Amino acid sequence: MALSKRILTLILTFLLSGSLLAKEIPLVANIYARQHMTLNGKWNYIVDPLENGYYDYRLQPHTKGGFFENKKPKSPSDLVEYSFDASPVMDIPGDWNMQNPQLFFYEGTVWFKKDFQFKKQSGTKNILYFGAVNYDAKVYVNGELVGAHVGGYTPFNFDITDVLNDGENFVVVKVDNKRGKDFVPTQNFDWWNYGGITRDVLLASVPDTFVEDYTVQLKKGSANTIPGWIKLNTATAAQSVTVEIPELKVKQTLTTNAEGKASFELTANPILWSPENPKLYEVVITAKGEVIKDNIGFRNIETKGREILLNGKKIFLRGVSIHEEAPYARGRAHSVEDATTLLTWAKQMGCNYVRLAHYPHSENMVRQAEKMGIMVWSEIPVYWTISWENEATYANAQQQLHDMIRRDKNRSAVIIWSIANETPHSEPRDRFLGKLATYARKQDDTRLISMAMEVTKDANNLNRLEDNMNTFVDVISFNQYIGWYRASNEDARKMKWEVPYNKPVIISEFGGEALQGLHGDKTAKWNEEYQEELYIRNLEMLEKIDGLSGLSPWILVDFRSPRRQLPNIQDFFNRKGLISSWGIKKKAFFVMQDYYNKKTEQYK
Ligand code: GCB
Structure with missing residues (x-):
């Protein structure tokens, strides 16, 4: 019984x-x-x-x-x-x-x-x-x-x-x-x-038999080879499928193999996707009883020493971090309109790049960024103190990574997969993240891999980056909060930085809080003037980092967080936004705008 x-x-x-x-x-x-x-x-x-x-x-x-x-x-x-x-x-x-x-x-x-x-x-x-x-x-x-x-x-x-x-x-x-x-x-x-x-x-x-998945992307390092595959939901062999890019006048008719999959390699000379010209091509996939249309861009992203190259040209990622919060404090964002408002604000600041923190944002957001010519860092929520030794936790993280890559692998805007944010160093953490990074690369070897690391402070104002994960990533990214959680704005002038790896560096976060409309002394926290000064001093300081290839300050818009409890200032909002939760730009927004204008000139 x-x-x-x-x-x-x-x-x-x-x-x-x-x-x-x-x-x-x-x-x-x-x-x-x-x-x-x-x-x-x-x-x-x-x-x-x-x-x-x-x-x-x-x-x-x-x-x-x-x-x-x-x-x-x-x-x-x-x-x-x-x-x-x-x-x-x-x-x-x-x-x-x-x-x-x-x-x-x-x-x-x-x-x-x-x-x-x-x-x-x-x-x-x-x-x-x-x-x-x-x-x-x-x-x-x-x-x-x-x-x-x-x-x-x-x-x-x-x-x-x-x-x-x-x-x-x-x-x-x-x-x-x-x-x-x-x-x-x-x-x-x-x-x-x-x-x-x-x-x-x-x-x-x-x-009944349908195209379950496909990939169509430019070959890494090439400007005219477009490899890809089409996969049916069943292991149906000998079914005819076609891939066509009408504007490029290329079309191939293929036959599926025993796994229901057909691979191809198209030769064409597409105009390459870039923030200056976010060209997308209509790609048409045809199978029995089905016509699927997608808009796909073609571009190359790679690193060389301490530089990031887009289509072979050195770039600077003029970015900003974004949470998936609907503008004007309307909760979780999801629509094309939400995405357009957020990304338009980023563009007004001079951005060519956004860090979508700390989890995969909606497909609307990624597709809208692609249309508007904005490169994307996409991340999974392996954040802070994950249960590194729990196998089910690892399986969950890997599944989320898998699904993020699977959904957006044809989006040229996505240039970086991020596997984690600010995770405390330990052996189990290294094993967990090492496995994740290897898995990400196996899923997609055309994009860059990164994670938001932390700096270790040393004597004499030396900030040194030491992280065993350095060998797994293409780009060294780290968050730092000089002027807010650590040291004063004035201290920023004394700081020295050491990133002992021959890889490009992105500052994935920096910033401080200000309540929009609160004005006063630049040494008093929560004033717009304090935040403005923090940005001025941080930019001066960060410019000196060897290999600096991009920034995504924290954060575009104030966002709700139950950790932020100070009455009349935070009221359950993290106020590090460059724009308030009611949509008004703070003074620091214009500091970033000036800086990015200069960067645009510098990288022309
Ligand atoms: C961080 C985290 C971010 C927080 C931010 C803050 O380092 O990555 O999620 O919101 O700091 O405001 O403290």
Whole structure:
């Protein structure tokens, strides 16, 4: 009896653990270019702090009677203690913190439900896609679990063909944003833990055999060879697929191999993508019953000694760090409009580059940056004190890295994959990050790899960078806060820097806080004048670093963080923005603008 109960529990665990569910399928490339309907809009929601809709009164997961059933009483004598239909609605995509004042600080479970009509078609597969759900998602269609996902900033999808009805359907998502020591990010981080379904939800229809993924990028070191591959979702051999770039007048018809994959190498002379001319070409991939169009740029990014070269030319990364916060303090950003506003501000400052901190931002952001001619550093949330020795934590980090690269590998704007931020040195950390860096390079050897490191201070105002990870990265990047957390603005003049590696250097963060509109003495913290002085002194100091190839000051806009508690100044905002949370530029913004204008001239 005891044994059969254990077996039953094992089967149940198996069924409930998302990664083992057959409906979870590899991420479908460029889902927006497939035939789809949107499931964005109003979703009913139920706040469930005790996870009552998931566990029974013995704290065992419900097999029957959970909220995922979306039950409705059939007669007045039926007992059903919840009702999605009678519950309030919120906008999806959107975080719950900004849509219900009672949920501002809430971290826990919220259930969401959406009804939709669907007309089934034979010979097609139906893919339910989520751009991102923070943090832990369990997804049910018509009462059946179709899969689960952890990690708040990467997309995932399920093949829901056999649970869809012809006619009325509903999807229920259990979202849990509780923080955890072994999660990625860990318990402690300096941004708002916005909960919810924070990016687009789509239902796409593709042929039974469809193009699951493809890559089309310029060959490293070449200006006219465009290699790539197209991969079907099944190991279907001898299927004909084509790749075409009409404007370049190149087209190849290929035949898939036994793995359902076809590789190609096109020869063409594209105008190379650059911030000055962000040229994108329409690329058309055709397979049986499918035409997929993408806009792709071609460029080369590499390093030589202490220089970064874009298309063979030395560049300076005139950057700024950005959190995925909607302008004007509207919560988690997700739309093209949000991306355009943020990136326009960066451009006004003179940027040709942004550091998208500290997790993969929405696809809208990356695609918009690409259109606007802005290079991108893209990062996974391996931040501060990760559980370095926990294998599940590593697997989670690697999965997020995998999914970030898989989604954006055809985006020429992305030039750097970052694997971590400000991680404390130790042997387990080196092993963890070493493995991650090696994995990143195996996934994509055309881009640069980096991570935001920290400096070690030495006697006599010497700041020395020492990090065992130096051999794994292409670019040495580090955060430093002279004038804010350490030393005074005046002290910046005395600082000496030593980066003993023959690689380009990026200062991935520097800065200090100021409340926009607060004016006064330049030696008093929180004034705009203090922040302005900090930027002046820091720029003078950083200019002296050998191999300095870019900057991404912290940060473009003030952002919400529960760590920032000073009343009347911070009020739960990190005020290091060069622009206030209400969209007004601070004095330091113009210091950066002047500096970048000079850099533009210098690197013409
Ligand atoms: C850092 C972190 C960043 C913080 C920032 C700060 O070094 O990388 O996430 O928000 O400092 O303001 O302290």
